[in-house]
Amino acid sequence: MFGTSGVRGRVGETITADLALDIGRALVTDGADTVVLGRDARESGRTLSRALSAGVTECGGDVIDVGVQPTPTVARSVVREGADAGVVVTASHNPAPDNGIKLWAADGRAFDEDENDRIAEIVEEAAFNLGAWDELGEHRHVDGARERHERALRESVAIPDDLSVVVDLGNGVGRVTADALHATGCDVETLNAQRDGRFPGRPSEPTAENCQTACVVVEATDADLGIVHDGDADRMMAIDERGQFVSGDALLALFGRREADAGDRVAVPVDTSLLVADTLAEVGADVTYTPVGDAYVAAETANPGVVFGGEPSGAWIWPEQTRCPDGPLAACTLAALVGAEGSLSAMVDGLPAYPIRRDSVRTDAKEAVVEHVAELAHERFETVSTLDGIRVETDAGWFLVRASGTEPLVRITAEARNADDADDLFETARDLIDRAAADRSR
Numbered sequence: 406m407f408g409t410s411g412v413r414g415r416v417g418e419t420i421t422a423d424l425a426l427d428i429g430r431a432l433v434t435d436g437a438d439t440v441v442l443g444r445d446a447r448e449s450g451r452t453l454s455r456a457l458s459a460g461v462t463e464c465g466g467d468v469i470d471v472g473v474q475p476t477p478t479v480a481r482s483v484v485r486e487g488a489d490a491g492v493v494v495t496a497s498h499n500p501a502p503d504n505g506i507k508l509w510a511a512d513g514r515a516f517d518e519d520e521n522d523r524i525a526e527i528v529e530e531a532a533f534n535l536g537a538w539d540e541l542g543e544h545r546h547v548d549g550a551r552e553r554h555e556r557a558l559r560e561s562v563a564i565p566d567d568l569s570v571v572v573d574l575g576n577g578v579g580r581v582t583a584d585a586l587h588a589t590g591c592d593v594e595t596l597n598a599q600r601d602g603r604f605p606g607r608p609s610e611p612t613a614e615n616c617q618t619a620c621v622v623v624e625a626t627d628a629d630l631g632i633v634h635d636g637d638a639d640r641m642m643a644i645d646e647r648g649q650f651v652s653g654d655a656l657l658a659l660f661g662r663r664e665a666d667a668g669d670r671v672a673v674p675v676d677t678s679l680l681v682a683d684t685l686a687e688v689g690a691d692v693t694y695t696p697v698g699d700a701y702v703a704a705e706t707a708n709p710g711v712v713f714g715g716e717p718s719g720a721w722i723w724p725e726q727t728r729c730p731d732g733p734l735a736a737c738t739l740a741a742l743v744g745a746e747g748s749l750s751a752m753v754d755g756l757p758a759y760p761i762r763r764d765s766v767r768t769d770a771k772e773a774v775v776e777h778v779a780e781l782a783h784e785r786f787e788t789v790s791t792l793d794g795i796r797v798e799t800d801a802g803w804f805l806v807r808a809s810g811t812e813p814l815v816r817i818t819a820e821a822r823n824a825d826d827a828d829d830l831f832e833t834a835r836d837l838i839d840r841a842a843a844d845r846s847r
Contacts, residue, residue, distance in 0.1 A: 406528065407521035408810065409698030411507030413496050416449045420504045422456035424528075425494070428506055429460020431527035433542075434534045437461075437489035441509075443471045443479035443550070444494035445578050445637040447602030449504045453494045457506070458544050465536035467543050471550040473600070475578050475638035476507070478554040480729030484513045485553065498610035498635035501603045514707075514728035515700040551581050554733065558585040561726055562737040565744030566590030569628040571644070572736070573619040575609055576601040579638030582733040586740060596622060602636070609636040611719055613650035616642070624648025630743050632736040639699075640719035641732035643739055645750040653717030654678035655753050658685070660721060660735070663742060664713040665690035672705035672714035672722075674698070675796045676805055676818050680757045696793035697807070703728045759802070761820040762831040766838050770845060771808040771815050777841035778806050778815075797834075801826035804834040 406412055412428075414420050432440055440461050444450035450473075458468045471482050476493045483491035491509030499505070508516040508524065516524070527533065536542070558564075564586060572583045573596040580598065587593045596619055597606030608615045611633040623631035623644045631644030643651045658681045661671040667689030673681055674697040682692045693711060695701040699720040706714040706724035714722040720730035727734070743749050768774050779795045788798040794807030794816075802821030809816055815838055819831035 406525040407516075409696075409700050410497060411505050411515075413499055413503055413505030415502055416504045420449075420453065420506070422452055425453040425456040425506060426460040427528045427531070427533070428492075428508075428524060429457040429466075430464050430533040430535070431460075431524045432490050432492070432508070433461055433464035433466035434527050434532065435523055437466055439467045439469065439486070439488040441469045441471060441479060441483045441486055441488045441491040442494075443474040443476075443482070443492075445476075445496075445602065446473055446576065446600040447496065447501065447504050447636075450494040450602070453504060453506070457492055457494065462542035462544055463536060464534055465540045465542050468545070470544060470546045472546065473578055474550050475554070475581060475733065477639055477727060477729045477731035477733065478550050478581065480509050480513045481554055481557065481727055482547075482550045483509050483511060484727075486547070493637065495637040497637050497639060500608065509729070512728065514703045517700060517704055551584075555581050555585045555588065557726075558733055558737045559588060562734070562741050564589040564591065564737050564740050568592070568630060568740055568744060569626070570594070570740060571596065571619060571623045571626065571628045571631040573607075573611075573616060573631065573633040574598050574638075575611065575634055575636060576604045576606050577609065577634055577636040577638055579634035579732060582632060582634065582638070582736045585733060585737055591740065594622070594626065594628070604636065611635050611640055611642040616644070616650060620644050620648045620650055630740060630749055632739070634732050634736075635719070638732040639730040641721060641735040641739075642719045643749065645753060646748060647750050649750065651749065651753055653719055654680055655756055656721075656739070657681050657715045657717055658756055659742065659752055660715060660738065661685050661690070661713055662688060663738075664723070668710065669712045670710050672702045672711050674702065674716055675790065675793045676807075677717060678761065679759050679802060679820055679822070683757055694790065694792060694796070699730050703730070759820050759822055760824045760827040761818065762827050763816070763818050764831075764835075765809070765814040765816050766835070767814055768842060769813050770842075771813060773845055774815055774838060774841045775806060775808045777844060778837045781837050781841060799830070802830050804830045806834055806838060
């Protein structure tokens with residue numbers, strides 16, 4: 406039922422009021438007495454939130470409703486309110502017809518795989534502990550969650566007061582970023598600032614392709630920086646002062662270098678570029694790899710010596726602040742970094758750039774193929790990780806073979822410090838997949 410980012414899908418098909426009701430019931434059955442509830446701007450979230458609240462209160466739990474808020478605002482509210490769990494009704498960067506439900510633990514991190522599995526089992530078995538008529542829980546609204554998040558941003562980050570920043574909210578709920586920057590004296594221009602779960606301004610996912618208008622505005626207005634969010638503002642991507650969209654790997658390297666000292670570690674997924682490890686090595690720090698998914702990154706940040714975590718897709722985690730990906734915190738931190746260094750483009754240009762190759766192979770037996778690739782890789786290479794797919798490291802670079810989580814595809818990524826080695830590693834990975842597929846068909 407649950408993926409690494411909760412349960413998501415088409416409203417009326419995968420995501421229904423019945424499912425929301427049952428997840429609310431399951432949370433209390435699993436032991437949560439108090440649940441913080443929030444949602445993004447999708448209109449379907451209104452119905453789903455009501456159903457989930459009904460499930461919680463029907464089993465005797467209490468709901469603290471913070472309303473339409475960014476996902477990181479809700480996660481912070483779980484901790485602030487001393488709740489046992491949190492729920493955000495959101496499909497994050499998914500398109501408008503979708504919605505979803507993501508669960509948060511008492512310490513403000515996403516539910517891990519075991520916790521999600523427990524909820525799924527209760528739902529599938531309909532093993533709910535329904536309350537008696539006089540034991541039903543209460544639903545109450547709490548105001549001020551966004552204002553408290555904004556205040557926390559300004560207290561934790563020294564945001565300069567002389568920057569010009571374009572903030573593209575993507576019709577989502579990330580207004581807290583613009584408010585925090587404006588409150589410190591920055592000149593802020595917003596794009597797609599009207600909350601609208603249909604996402605009429607641009608698709609919700611903050612990719613280079615989707616954010617071309619913001620790139621043009623940053624360049625045309627001589628802004629120092631551009632910030633772009635997805636629908637629930639757990640993601641943040643950036644645009645430099647030249648109007649160039651900055652890659653997630655580059656942002657991960659810059660954030661990691663800012664946070665890490667010698668001996669520290671930064672949590673990153675297995676598909677992260679070499680430039681992150683190489684940049685951290687310059688300060689004596691290192692990476693620790695996780696499966697792909699911000700929940701896995703967040704879990705790793707709980708370990709000693711891990712000072713920061715991030716995904717190139719735009720999820721950034723400062724564990725001392727919050728273990729939820731916090732797009733507004735990332736935006737303010739990047740503004741502070743630009744204020745200190747003077748130019749985002751100069752920082753990015755100072756990073757190494759390595760050729761990377763990506764492709765996919767279609768197959769109806771993706772798990773079996775990847776499993777056989779692992780066997781072949783162990784026979785041929787010394788450094789093989791099966792943490793998430795198969796990642797092979799060589800002196801020249803690395804390649805990764807993973808089964809897609811949503812499509813009948815095996816994905817290939819290869820990266821090296823020069824183009825020829827990247828090509829060779831990519832072809833090696835493809836050959837392993839072809840051989841695994843051929844062996845399976847015999």
